[in-house]
Amino acid sequence: MVTVTVLAAVVQARTEVVWPSMCGHNSLFVGRIGDWTWDAVGAACGIDVMNTHDSQGRPAYLSFCYFRIRGGRRFHLRTPTFGDRLQVDTALYRTRGQSVLALHRIDRSPRRHGDGFDLHEFVTAGDADRLYVQTLNRWVARSREGSNQALLRSLPSDFALDSLPEIPPSYCPLPTMRRARMAYTLRPAAAVLSGEGLRLDYQIDPSRDLNGVGLLYFASYFSIVDWALLRWWRQQRRTDETFLGRVVVDQQMCYLANVDVSVTISADVRAWRPMTGPRPHSEFVEVVLRDGQRRLVVSTLEILTDDSR
């Protein structure tokens, strides 16, 4: 078998110092990655991403529909702490269907010289000292003012994707997302159900979950998933201490819908053991958030178990 290595052009390179407002046992670091996506898209596509409108004059938002974060034991989502210096390289692509794919490669500095942006390395998460983040975004607008229920696909008139290369099909997350939409799962096919599942109610919190334009903040979904994960963790008779020490080496999240405030949603948590793959002793925990029959989010976390550490 011949391995084809695709080198991507980096469209943005940034050095970030980790402040208290961007790390911790919360979704602050994820929120910051979201900003980096928006910043890169604005710079590459020549658009003011934070203030743009669709053809009918409605505010348009560059909404997240897929997020994947892969790391390793030495550097995962909750590793960054006060004062760390990070090198963030970002490459942008378009997909068929007017979506923007951002690939962020996050290194702890000092940055190693001579490293190209290798798409194959990226998608296989080949370096345990790096975080590899993919985010796929689409423009949306509210169909009714004051409601987050029925967001519409949208396209600002001043937005041009043509300057971006199309992502090679084998690296495109759209098929994964389709699977999440159809089968409500992102776990590997070869896996067996493990232990008891759990169903929980979560009330969207108007004092905590909304962003600056009144939508449920995408990073809040990460917090709600972790909220559900913690309760499942306790059901497995695991301690809060081990929860704080959890190593999530891969988290995928597929966003299906936004939601209004003060609504109670349900969270279904189930765990799976992989039968094959590079880490047979890890576990896949799946969290699906629903608002009645409507799925809001499908997320899968691959967590290293004690056996695999």
Place this chain on the structure above:
Amino acid sequence: MVTVTVLAAVVQARTEVVWPSMCGHNSLFVGRIGDWTWDAVGAACGIDVMNTHDSQGRPAYLSFCYFRIRGGRRFHLRTPTFGDRLQVDTALYRTRGQSVLALHRIDRSPRRHGDGFDLHEFVTAGDADRLYVQTLNRWVARSREGSNQALLRSLPSDFALDSLPEIPPSYCPLPTMRRARMAYTLRPAAAVLSGEGLRLDYQIDPSRDLNGVGLLYFASYFSIVDWALLRWWRQQRRTDETFLGRVVVDQQMCYLANVDVSVTISADVRAWRPMTGPRPHSEFVEVVLRDGQRRLVVSTLEILTDDSR
């Protein structure tokens, strides 16, 4: 009466664009102000605020012990939204007792020219288009590893306050903080109790409330206070919609203690009507968080009522 105007030296001027990760119905903007405080102290006192140790080698943290945010109807804590540009001017002082007082004046740009940093204007919150923020910080260290219960006053060996001017006594918040510590209140003296109070339990959430070094994040206290405020709001038969539209023109928070994870704390909420003052139709809502007999936080929010809008 002669009004003495004290002009302060600005030690840091920054322009900030408001990204999604720093605004909304949450504590993200407050968290960012905390970063600005640390950044200014690091720059002015020549210390790496995110990586320093006391004389016994224990990590030392520039902990918040007082926070006050004053704004107006046109510009208050939850006004900033996607894409706003802010001009932040910061002045630093020392107090008697080795604390650092940071004064942040936050303007929506374009900045008006010729504005000095007028301490009197600052303390009276004299301009309704500005946010005036005071933060008082002290160094602390853990007395026992892994516990947030008994933090000790600390002083990094490489920290020198001498370069900062002493804050004039009439502008120093230490007496206010003493009152909060003794009487557990920050409301004005001339006020009458209004309506029913409320006592709530809140369980510290390990998936959401901790910062990057495992302490309860100072900004999480703002979220917990808002969590309690919302429940009191509903008890008053007010809608979530009016909660989202609340205008908090003055919020003071005095931090008395940190707390361990997975602990259930109690929140006492009471409201007061001022009998005198510039806004007789506003209301003062007081939230006190306790861990058993130990007070964690005393916070008072001045909220504009419909009458005062």
